[in-house]
Amino acid sequence: MSTRHTEHSSYREKLIEHLFIGELLKISWKNGDCQLEVAKPEVDNSGYDVVVEANGVIRHVQLKASYIGGKTSRQKVHLKLAEKPSGCVVWIYFNEDTLDLGPFYFLGSEPGHPLPSIEDAQIAKHTKGDRYGHKAERPNIRNLNKGDFTCYESAEDIYQALFGDSI
16 A cells, blocks of 8 residues: 555545445435435544435434455454444545545444444554553454454445435
């Protein structure tokens, strides 16, 4: 992967987030309802990056991103996400050259239902060790494997997973 993706990872993360939200807004527009609402938390301590609402369904969404062909096979998910109505994780794959989005991996339940329990998943550890190299556990964070997610090929498919049969 190019050094630009590494050096400007925060920029890229926000860019992918905006592109994804743009795709959701575009679908809402094409549906003719223009009902999608988007909100951002002021503080990031409950495991979600964005709140989206459509069709009477409120989703607290934790966003993850990986480039197509990357080796990432797991993601860290905050336990508090399960306390939110219809909390979920959307893991967005993107083309590192064109930034085209998809496929999308989804971890969550049907609209209106909470995130399935992740309590028993492996407890995550800090990525950096202390001065002795010890990597402390992060008791509120769990490691989830790619196989725990459902794959959706298109933005329309992930929109339907998020909000139900509206398209």
